[in-house]
Amino acid sequence: AQKVTQAQTEISVVEKEDVTLDCVYETRDTTYYLFWYKQPPSGELVFLIRRNSFDEQNEISGRYSWNFQKSTSSFNFTITASQVVDSAVYFCALSEGVYNDYKLSFGAGTTVTVRA
C-alpha cells in the first residue's frame, strides 16, 4: 500500500502565484518523520524540510511554508509568490519508527511548472 500520496501529478502556475502541494501519509507508528524534497531538472534531490510526528507547528522559510496536520495525516507545502526557478518535481516522503528513520518512502511527486 502506498504510504505517501501526492494526489497532484502536475501543477502549472504563472509567476507570482501561490502554489500548494498536497501530501497525505499513512502510518501506524507514533514516531515518524515527514520530508519534502525538490528535484530540479539537473536530477539531484534537494532537502527542504524534515518534521517529526511530535511537532505540529507550522513552519515558514522564506517563500516556503509547511502545514502539518496529524488529524488529517497531511503535510502540505506552499510556495508563495512562485518564481520560474521553483519549477521542479517536489516529493513528499515519510520515514517510520525510531530505528528505521533513514528509510524514506517517497510519494510519486508533483511536477510544478512556473511560467514567466
Next chain:
Amino acid sequence: EAGVVQSPRYKIIEKKQPVAFWCNPISGHNTLYWYLQNLGQGPELLIRYENEEAVDDSQLPKDRFSAERLKGVDSTLKIQPAELGDSAVYLCASSKTGLGLDNEQFFGPGTRLTVL
C-alpha cells in the same frame, strides 16, 4: 564542500550486458544509500551502508544486482545482466549517520540508465 558525485551521468547498454555505477559521497559521511527511481515515481531504497557494512539490502534484487563499498568511502552498484526493466535513474545519497538528527540525506545527480 563538494556534493555527492556520481558517474557516469548517462549510460546506454543492450540487454544482457553488465553495467556499473560509481558514487563518491560527501567527505565525512559514514552512511551511503543507493536508490532506484523509475520514471514518474519517487526513489526507492535499494541498499544502505554504514561504513563498509551493508546494513539494509532487503530491497536489492540480489540475483542480478550487487554493490560494494570496500573502504567505506566510494561505492559501486552493478547490474549483471541488465534487463529492459532496469531502465531508470540510479541515485546515490549520503548522510553523516544512519539514524537520528544527523541522518539528513544528500543526493547526487544520478545515473540515467537506458537498456535497449
